[in-house]
Amino acid sequence: MAANSSDRPVLEELDRAECLRLIAGGSVGRVAFDDGEGPTVVPVNYSVDGDAVIFRTSVAGRLNRSLLTVVAGGEVRAAFEVDRFDESSRQGWSVLLRGGAHPLTEAEIGRVAQVEPWPGGERDAWFRLAAREVSGRRVHRP
């Protein structure tokens, strides 16, 4: 039988519980934020802390400077994406958290899920992004 569009993977929406289960292990995610020159996105190591993700970045880096500048004592709108796709089967999933990110104080850092960055070097700026909205999709063959 010839391949046709019905052989292709389909998109399925995932519920919040499934999304949080998929990303629970931590690893690499991507923070989307506005650095003053428009939307941008950078990969970071993260861990999950309830309905929030915790991530670390360099104090001197652009992510920290952007988030701190915009935050000004409050929180800044940001999104956090985690996905896992398999090239050969063309299947996988993605999860998106949207909400406010805020920097963690030293006291708070001691109370949240710990994050171990892959690269060496200073990663002393910690952030928590609380998910107001959690969505996800799976691409799979029916």
Added chain:
Amino acid sequence: MAANSSDRPVLEELDRAECLRLIAGGSVGRVAFDDGEGPTVVPVNYSVDGDAVIFRTSVAGRLNRSLLTVVAGGEVRAAFEVDRFDESSRQGWSVLLRGGAHPLTEAEIGRVAQVEPWPGGERDAWFRLAAREVSGRRVHRP
């Protein structure tokens, strides 16, 4: 010898040529944009067309509506991220393109690198993001 920070992967900046080489094969990337409720990011299939990336999305979807709304005949600031990370070795790379995205006309679609989306279903909104800025980083053990 005990593990210490010098055993950890290091970050290396990649030049523009290396970045474009890494993403040349196409596959899955992530578009960051502002949908009016702050920055967000969604995975899409893409191909590379010179210094630009081409991606497709659903006409009815949020990505298309957001980009079209903001574009208003011009282009909208967006970012495009591609990465490949290996969990076990904790190594990998990421490439970021920043610039303006604009919708393609039918005539333009015929002239650019083609994109085959993984999932079935309508993906009739085509966009081109021209990279004004290309940057990338590799995480690797020295």
